[in-house]
Amino acid sequence: MAELQVVDWKRKPLRKLKVPDSVFxxxxxxxVLWEAVRQYRATxxxxxxxxxxxxxxxxxxxxxxxxxxxxxARIGSIRSPLWRKGGTVHGxxxxxxxxxxxxxxxxxxxxxxxxxxxxxxxxxxxxDLQVGSHKTREFRxxxxxxxxxxxxxxxxxxxxxxxxxxxxxxxxxFGVVRTRGLNVVDILKHRTLIISEAAAKMLAEDLx
Numbered sequence: 001m002a003e004l005q006v007v008d009w010k011r012k013p014l015r016k017l018k019v020p021d022s023v024f025x026x027x028x029x030x031x032v033l034w035e036a037v038r039q040y041r042a043t044x045x046x047x048x049x050x051x052x053x054x055x056x057x058x059x060x061x062x063x064x065x066x067x068x069x070x071x072x073a074r075i076g077s078i079r080s081p082l083w084r085k086g087g088t089v090h091g092x093x094x095x096x097x098x099x100x101x102x103x104x105x106x107x108x109x110x111x112x113x114x115x116x117x118x119x120x121x122x123x124x125x126x127x128d129l130q131v132g133s134h135k136t137r138e139f140r141x142x143x144x145x146x147x148x149x150x151x152x153x154x155x156x157x158x159x160x161x162x163x164x165x166x167x168x169x170x171x172x173x174f175g176v177v178r179t180r181g182l183n184v185v186d187i188l189k190h191r192t193l194i195i196s197e198a199a200a201k202m203l204a205e206d207l208x
Contacts, residue, residue, distance in 0.1 A: 001018045001019065001020060001021065002018070002019050002020070002021050002024050002025040002118075003016045003017065003018055003019070004016070004017045004019055004024065004118070004123070004125045004200060005017075005125065006125045006126070006127055006197050007124065007125065007126060007127070008126070008127055009126070009142055009143070009145055009146060010145045011124075011145055011146060014127055017125060017197060017200060017201075019200065019204045020204055020208050022111065022207075022208060023111050023114060023115075023203060023204050023207045023208055024111075024114055024115055024118050024123075024204070025115055025118060026111050026112065026115045027112075027115075028112045028115055028116045028119070029108060029109075029112045030112075032105060032108045032109045032112055033109055033112050033113060033116075033184060033188070035101065035105060035109070036101060036105070036106060036109035036110075036183075036184040036185075037184060037185055037188070039098075039099060039101045040183060040184065040185045041185070042097045042098055042099065043097070043098035043099075045097040045098075047094055047095050047096055047097050048094055049092040049093075049094070050091075050092065050093055050094050051088040051091030051092055051093070052087055052088060052091075053087040053088060053089075053091070054077065054079045054080060054081060054086060054087030055079075055087065056087065057079050057085065057086060057087045058079075058085075059077070059078040059079040059085070059086075060077075060078055061077055061079070062077075063075070063076055063077070064077075064078060107207055109184045110182065110183075110184060110187075110203075110207055111207055113184045113187040113188060114187070114193075114203065114207075116188075117187065117193045122191060122192050122193060123192075123193045123195070124146060124192060124193070124194045124195070125195055125196075125197055125200050126146070126194055126195070126196055126197065127196075127197055128196055128197065128198075129155060129157045129161055129164055129194075129196045130161075130163075131161075131163045131164050131167055132163075133163065133167070134162070134163045134166035134167050135167060136166075136167050136168075136170045136171060138167070139164075139167035139168060139171075140171065146192075146194060147192060151173065151191035151192060152172075152173030152174065152175075152189075152190045152191045152192070153173065153174055153175075153190055153191065153192040153193075153194055154174075154175045154176075154177065154186055154187065154190035154192070154193050154194065155168060155174070155175065155176045155177075155194050155195075156176075156177055156178070156179060156182055156193065156194070156195040156196070156199045157176070157178060157179070157195075157196045157198075157199055158178070158179050158196060158198040158199045158202055159178065160178060161176065164176050173190070173191075175190060179195075179199045179202045179203060179206075182203075
């Protein structure tokens with residue numbers, strides 16, 4: 001069993017939290033992380049790219065000149081892809097780029113991302129994420145003891161924390177998610193991962 005240090009808002013150590021090695025201290029699989037990021041980005045694509053084929057571009061469909069004895073190349077339509085302003089051959093059409101990542105692969109990617117944060121000493125387990133107000137100014141002062149480097153941070157709580165969401169949404173580089181909404185891309189793109197003790201216990205149970 002691995003141990004995570006639970007701290008308060010001043011980074012003062014409070015107690016140790018035992019978590020399974022398979023979740024917070026496993027071998028980091030970079031290929032699985034790459035697959036998870038690729039699937040996440042593909043799912044976010046709109047897929048609205050479109051080109052016109054020869055049946056969709058403007059222009060007459062008649063044959064421009066007769067087939068033989070003109071000394072010119074054969075041509076059937078001005079909308080031919082060989083001509084300027086003609087149709088596009090095998091061009092992109094609107095489609096869905098998303099695909100489903102297997103559940104085991106998705107959980108393995110989350111374990112690798114969490115273990116990488118622990119390895120980089122970029123994971124902070126907070127006793128609770130309760131903030132007294134939804135004011136951004138007050139939250140910045142309260143969080144100053146946790147983020148000494150001023151980098152980006154992802155805040156993870158077990159349940160919906162409305163005050164935390166409102167206070168952090170105007171701060172650049174800050175993100176707030178619930179435990180069940182945590183994904184690999186959000187973990188990797190933020191420098192520090194700050195999770196509540198309750199969220200850490202839920203992740204240990206769900207990903208074990």
